[in-house]
Amino acid sequence: MLSTMQDVPLTVTRILVHGTLVHGDSKITTWTGTGEPQRRTFRETGLRAVQLANALRDELGVRRDDRVATLMWNNAEHVEAYLAIPAMGAILHTLNLRLPAEQLVWITKHAADRVVLVNGSLLPLLAPLLPGMESVEHVVVVGPGDTSLLDGCAPAVHEYESLIGDRPTTYDWPELDEREAAAMCYTSGTTGDPKGVLFSHRSIYLHSMQVNMAESMALTTSDTTLPVVPMFHVNAWGIPHAAFMSGINLLMPDRFLQPGPLAEMIEAERPTHAAAVPTIWQGLLGELTARPRDISSLASVVIGGSACPPALMEAYDKLGVRVCHAWGMTETSPLGSLAQTPPGLTPEQEWPYRISQGRFPAGVEARLAGPDGEFMPWDGEAAGELEVRGPWIAGAYYGGAGADPFRPEDKFSPDGWLRTGDVGTITPDGYLTLTDRAKDVIKSGGEWISSVELENHLMAHPEVAEAAVVAVPDDKWGERPLATVVLKEGSSATYESLRAFLAGRIAHWQLPERWAIIPAVPKTSVGKFDKKVIRKDYADGKLDVTKLS
Ligand code: ADP
DSSP states (O other): OOOSSOOOOOOHHHHHHHHHHHSTTOEEEEOOSSSSOEEEEHHHHHHHHHHHHHHHHHTTOOOTTOEEEEEOOBSHHHHHHHHHHHHTTOEEEEOOTTSOHHHHHHHHHHHTEEEEEEEGGGHHHHGGGGGGOTTOOEEEEESSOOGGGGTTOSSEEEEHHHHHTTOOSOOOOOOOOTTSEEEEEEOOOSSSSOOEEEEEHHHHHHHHHHHTSTTTTOOOTTOEEEEOSOTTTHHHHTHHHHHHHHTOEEEEOBTOOSHHHHHHHHHHHOOSEEEEOHHHHHHHHHHHHHSOOOOTTOOEEEEESSOOOHHHHHHHHHTTOEEEEEEEOGGGSSEEEEOOOOTTOOHHHHHHHHHSOEEOOTTOEEEEEOTTSOBOOSSSSOOEEEEEESTTSOSSBSOSSTTOOBOOTTTBOTTSOEEEEEEEEEOTTSEEEEEEEGGGOEEETTEEEOHHHHHHHHHTSTTEEEEEEEEEEETTTEEEEEEEEEEOTTOOOOHHHHHHHHHTTSOGGGSOSEEEEOSSOOBOTTSOBOHHHHHHHHHTTOSOOEEOO
16 A cells, blocks of 8 residues: 655755755855855855756756766855756766876766866866866866966866856756766775766765764754865765755865864864864874864764774864764765764773764664675674665666666675675674775784774874784785884884784784884875775885884
């Protein structure tokens, strides 16, 4: 029997209309670096988004399903694009401006982007790539920049403000099927070509609701959140759409992502919340230690994208900032789990929950696939590869042969669950702890060594700034850990002393023999440790490795 409920599609259009009407007074503040931030209300932003939709349709001829790319920082205009492009039935494609040039060109071609919205400050990056981006017909320049760089380029060039300026503030929004694509994002291509994930209107709507749940980020109209995580890194973890849905004020860092300006904007604009990968928090911590600032407005922050070292969490605890650890991936929209703790626990009892990757929200089903394909119990001990499914989890990638979606076997189980490539355990009350990515696990003899555990212990050493551990081939054991360590300035720690520090904390057989002090851990385009570079440097003999007996 069918229900008697109305069947209203869950679309980004509804988020746009709702945020504009109901939360019109909420604010988007964009840092400009001039001392005078740009300030807009949701009402203004929503109306400008409507004008943008009109301009894209009437001036640029954008039609349903057309891909409209953005090469932009986190700012108010990017939010306008986030709302307008999906609402008009086109597909928002956020380009990661830190990708190597050839990957950006490849992705733009693969997605067949017709339009690129680009921040003026990024024209030096885009201009030389345009000849290779054959599908691009229009470039829309947002904000000041040297447009002469585009002289002679094939696509038509438009200036954002004059393009949207006099357009109507109403739009006859199309009736969309909630399962249609609204936005797309490519994985960062750690293995092979990047893979495109198409988010639906429905997945964005439901994901936004879960971001706003008390069990997740629990933000309201009295909060201001600072998404340092870029809007090209899995939709800034869903924060812009979630914010527009619930009237959460946004503080946008634009291109000012260095620790100094971040500390300055937190002190000046007093956000209550922020979100970023561990390397950003690590950098900010260094800045705050060198030049203390008032960051007391920050009640809680989300750290995810890679494992949050417990030592980092402790350091922010001391500053009165509560860290919430979260796990996710491009394919999971991205929030897959968040480490809010059960009630009634002492800080000591809470700790193991807080450093875990967290609990799954309703909407993310999880299971652990063991080495022989059997599913492991949720007992907090048995490890397996995490598989997930749910309404905001990808079931395929964009564009296999022709326009077909494709489902590589290593990424999807025969019954359609996403194989995450992450290895870990789940407790009986549903808390996930990841020990490694499947490809980063160190297989020593018959045993597995967790690179993440070794890194966390090393990064708890007072003189260690960063540490990355990778597997390297070993004649006797198959693989052994190589510890690469970045020491804090003025440190006199030796390999022996670092190993002695580890010795009290992990089993003896897990202690690394091979060590290298490096100036910095190489990072991926979204600021994660890039272990494949370390493995390659080791294989190419580029690391100065000391082997302890
Ligand atoms: P990429 O795989 O290219 O880095 P994603 O941003 O989608 O792109 O990364 C997803 C991966 O990041 C996850 O599969 C997981 O390995 C890692 N990750 C994300 N959050 C965490 C976390 N809190 N702890 C450990 N690993 C994490």
